[in-house]
Amino acid sequence: MKANFFANMKISRKLVAVFLATSVIAMCVNIFIYLNLNQALEKINTVFSSNISFNELSDSLNKTHQGLTGFLETKGTDDFELYYASSLDVKNISRSLNSNVADNSIKLSERDIRNMLDTYLKTADEAVTAKRGRKIDEYTAKYEECTRIKDYLNTYIYSVNNEQFRTNSETYMALVNSLRYTEIMSMLIFAVASVMNVLLIVILTSTITRPLTRLSAKADEISQGSPENVEPLEVYSDDEVGKVTRAFNEMLASIKDYIARIRTQLITQSEMKEKNLLMETHLKDAQLKYLQSQINPHFLFNTLNAGAQLAMMEGADRTVEYIRNMADFFRYNVKKSSETVKLSEEIELVDSYMYILNVRYAGEMLFEKDIDESLLNVMVPSMIIQPLVENSIKYGIKDLEPGEGKVTLSVYREDKMCCIRVSDNGIGTDEEIIEKIMNHEKKPSETRGVGITNVMSRLDLYYNNKEVFEMKSRKNEGTHVTIKIPLEDTNV
Amino acid sequence: MKVSKVKVSRNRLAVSILAGIVLVLFCVTVAGLIYYRGMIKRLGEVQEEAHAEYSRLYAYIADDPDSQLSNRIYKEIVDYAKENDCYVEMTGQNLSTSYSKADRLNIAICSKVDGIILEADSSVETAELINKANDAGIPVVTVLSDCSESQRKSFVGLNNYDLGSEYGNELAKIREEKRAYPLKALILLDKDEGNSDDMIFSGLNEALKGRNIVLTSSGVDTSTPFTSEEDVMNILDQLDKQGQIPDVIICPNDRISESVYQCIVDKNLVGKTRILAYYDSETILKAIEKGSVYATFAIEANIVAKQCVNALNEYNNTGLVSEYFTSKYIMISKSNISSYKPEVDKDEG
Numbered sequence A: 001m002k003a004n005f006f007a008n009m010k011i012s013r014k015l016v017a018v019f020l021a022t023s024v025i026a027m028c029v030n031i032f033i034y035l036n037l038n039q040a041l042e043k044i045n046t047v048f049s050s051n052i053s054f055n056e057l058s059d060s061l062n063k064t065h066q067g068l069t070g071f072l073e074t075k076g077t078d079d080f081e082l083y084y085a086s087s088l089d090v091k092n093i094s095r096s097l098n099s100n101v102a103d104n105s106i107k108l109s110e111r112d113i114r115n116m117l118d119t120y121l122k123t124a125d126e127a128v129t130a131k132r133g134r135k136i137d138e139y140t141a142k143y144e145e146c147t148r149i150k151d152y153l154n155t156y157i158y159s160v161n162n163e164q165f166r167t168n169s170e171t172y173m174a175l176v177n178s179l180r181y182t183e184i185m186s187m188l189i190f191a192v193a194s195v196m197n198v199l200l201i202v203i204l205t206s207t208i209t210r211p212l213t214r215l216s217a218k219a220d221e222i223s224q225g226s227p228e229n230v231e232p233l234e235v236y237s238d239d240e241v242g243k244v245t246r247a248f249n250e251m252l253a254s255i256k257d258y259i260a261r262i263r264t265q266l267i268t269q270s271e272m273k274e275k276n277l278l279m280e281t282h283l284k285d286a287q288l289k290y291l292q293s294q295i296n297p298h299f300l301f302n303t304l305n306a307g308a309q310l311a312m313m314e315g316a317d318r319t320v321e322y323i324r325n326m327a328d329f330f331r332y333n334v335k336k337s338s339e340t341v342k343l344s345e346e347i348e349l350v351d352s353y354m355y356i357l358n359v360r361y362a363g364e365m366l367f368e369k370d371i372d373e374s375l376l377n378v379m380v381p382s383m384i385i386q387p388l389v390e391n392s393i394k395y396g397i398k399d400l401e402p403g404e405g406k407v408t409l410s411v412y413r414e415d416k417m418c419c420i421r422v423s424d425n426g427i428g429t430d431e432e433i434i435e436k437i438m439n440h441e442k443k444p445s446e447t448r449g450v451g452i453t454n455v456m457s458r459l460d461l462y463y464n465n466k467e468v469f470e471m472k473s474r475k476n477e478g479t480h481v482t483i484k485i486p487l488e489d490t491n492v
Numbered sequence B: 001m002k003v004s005k006v007k008v009s010r011n012r013l014a015v016s017i018l019a020g021i022v023l024v025l026f027c028v029t030v031a032g033l034i035y036y037r038g039m040i041k042r043l044g045e046v047q048e049e050a051h052a053e054y055s056r057l058y059a060y061i062a063d064d065p066d067s068q069l070s071n072r073i074y075k076e077i078v079d080y081a082k083e084n085d086c087y088v089e090m091t092g093q094n095l096s097t098s099y100s101k102a103d104r105l106n107i108a109i110c111s112k113v114d115g116i117i118l119e120a121d122s123s124v125e126t127a128e129l130i131n132k133a134n135d136a137g138i139p140v141v142t143v144l145s146d147c148s149e150s151q152r153k154s155f156v157g158l159n160n161y162d163l164g165s166e167y168g169n170e171l172a173k174i175r176e177e178k179r180a181y182p183l184k185a186l187i188l189l190d191k192d193e194g195n196s197d198d199m200i201f202s203g204l205n206e207a208l209k210g211r212n213i214v215l216t217s218s219g220v221d222t223s224t225p226f227t228s229e230e231d232v233m234n235i236l237d238q239l240d241k242q243g244q245i246p247d248v249i250i251c252p253n254d255r256i257s258e259s260v261y262q263c264i265v266d267k268n269l270v271g272k273t274r275i276l277a278y279y280d281s282e283t284i285l286k287a288i289e290k291g292s293v294y295a296t297f298a299i300e301a302n303i304v305a306k307q308c309v310n311a312l313n314e315y316n317n318t319g320l321v322s323e324y325f326t327s328k329y330i331m332i333s334k335s336n337i338s339s340y341k342p343e344v345d346k347d348e349g
Helices: A002-007 A011-046 A049-074 A077-095 A105-132 A136-223 A240-293 A297-314 A317-336 A343-360 A386-397 A431-438 A452-462 B002-045 B068-083 B101-110 B124-135 B160-178 B197-208 B227-242 B254-266 B282-290 B301-318 B337-348
Strands: A340-342 A366-371 A379-381 A406-414 A417-424 A469-473 A479-486 B056-061 B086-090 B115-118 B140-143 B154-158 B183-190 B213-220 B248-250 B274-278 B295-299 B324-327 B329-333
Touching: A011 A136, A011 B002, A049 A077, A049 A105, A049 A136, A077 A105, A105 A136, A105 B086, A105 B101, A136 A240, A136 B002, A136 B101, A240 A452, A297 A317, A317 A343, A340 A343, A343 A366, A343 A379, A343 A386, A343 A406, A379 A452, A386 A406, A386 A417, A386 A452, A386 A479, A431 A452, A431 A469, A452 A469, B056 B068, B056 B101, B056 B301, B068 B086, B068 B295, B068 B301, B086 B301, B101 B115, B101 B124, B115 B124, B115 B301, B124 B140, B140 B301, B154 B160, B154 B301, B160 B183, B160 B197, B160 B213, B160 B248, B160 B274, B160 B295, B160 B329, B183 B197, B183 B227, B183 B254, B197 B213, B213 B227, B227 B254, B254 B274, B254 B282, B274 B282, B282 B295, B282 B329, B282 B337, B301 B324, B329 B337
Parallel strands: A366 A406, B056 B086, B056 B115, B115 B140, B140 B154, B154 B324, B183 B213, B183 B248, B248 B274, B274 B295
Antiparallel strands: A340 A379, A406 A417, A417 A479, A469 A479, B295 B329
């Protein structure tokens, strides 16, 4: 829970937390050591306090005696005040001295000093009282006693002070030595705490930098190619790095998706290219077959033009008409063989073709048209009607009696389709053959001229295998071939 | 994927190890701080020396604070007193000034001790101070030498008259050994008045009656630590010049005993004269072993110490105490020194 809380913190806060944690630890250790060291130093400072106290006692005692001497000499108020104030100091200081019997020379001397001070003050008081009573002998004796005791006291204080100083010096040295150990100890604690802080910083900052390292490693992986094989990163935190990681994962997913789409597109494109190539192949094939079956159309076209001009000079109008039609027919072939053309142009070609045939067969072929003129501008692949008409004549009505055979071309609209139907009243086509043709089993070589199969294949390619070609027939009732061109595809 | 999982687990392991180290270091820091705190606390404890407290304080005032005998007795007194919840201080010891016995007695009175053990003398000043202490409610017990004119509560002494007799007996033995008729003996007495030497001298004189022994006496100044040796040397030089080195020299004092022994050795008189010494100091005991000193008379210091402390305690408890406590001398010669020595080692050591 705590780890999650830390993981979800912002990086700036994390860094502040790390800094604060280590600083607080260092500060606490510092304060602790400082306070204790201070305490130790205070203890060292008190070592010589007993010496100071003894010096004060000696000073106060001498002042008391000075005051006493002065008072006994002159009975002066100042002297008495000095005596009184100093004796109070002596009393106060003596209270802090040991009063018990102990087997310690200093303690014992303190007790002796305390009791001697008591005796001194008592004797001094008696001397003062005797002075007030003007008992010269008594206060003189008491004063002498006081002087003696003062000398004893000074000797004792001096000796104890010396002894105390020696002991205190030893204690001081012991304390100073101990202080050195404490210094070493504090240095060790500092060192350990510092190492701990450094490790703490390493751990905490690594929790911040580790996700970044992982992120950069993933980025490297992606940059080396094949991002589709790169797995998304696990997100452990909700900080900035966590957000970046999440965004990175989303970007990775997007890249993968994009690559997949591009791949599909490429496949589609290559399929389309393949289709186009195939179409061109078929068209070329049709053209080749056409050219094989025909004399060079240019040469023929020029020849025909020369023939037309000759006929015109001779005044043979029908010949002129005939030759022009032939010229149109071949021109069309030369010009439009590789384009989409208007339906009207296709119809004109059929007209020319039929005229030529009727001249050839002396008007035996009947040709009817039923055209919806709104559809004349519909764009269709070239050379799709003439081959059908040719087929109808060649395999349908060719063998009928002259004047009986009839080919009908209808163009009409049906369910958003432009329907082009070529029908004849010929002998009809066997169902077997129709099936073969529809299943593309009949080879182009088995047909003569630009065959129906070629038309079908091209329509299939052009209209993307949509069922646009229909062929129906009954024995001796003719054949109906219908091309249904979807009106939305006509502009393709 | 596998590699990254292995990496993650490795990272976690590293972080766990680091966290463990941090935990250990944290514990070490806390333990260090606790130990540190203890160290600082212990610093203060160095100042206070261990000491025991007692209910009563007695003062021991020796005639000569540097005397080995007095120090031996003091040591025994302190040991015994401690067993009886008392402490005894050698007043005037460890001070920057050397005070006279009277001053030390005065100090003891001013510092209101619970009792005084005093190596007294028969001077008036001492008697007055004993009386002053008595007036201040401090009982005084005299030891080794008495101040019978004072208001001292009790005297813990040795029978010095008997000691004189014992010296006489030893002189008689030496006379027989040396077959010297008459035997010439010299007794070196402390010049200070009122000490125990007079009693010894009386006892000795009495013991020599009819024993064909000629006894002469000389006074030695023992007032300072250095004079006795000089005096003894002067006396011996004089006698040597006169060709009258005595057969036996009697030293009824510990310091004189050691001075005489040293002078005899220095003057190469060992064998020519015999020494009857006083007190069982290490030097004297060694001299007995070597045969340089004929015999010495030692005090049973522990018994004397017990009697002193018991006398004061008894007086403080009941207000009454016996006026006299006596103790015997022990004679130590080459014949019995082996049985005595271990005790000496313990004391001196």
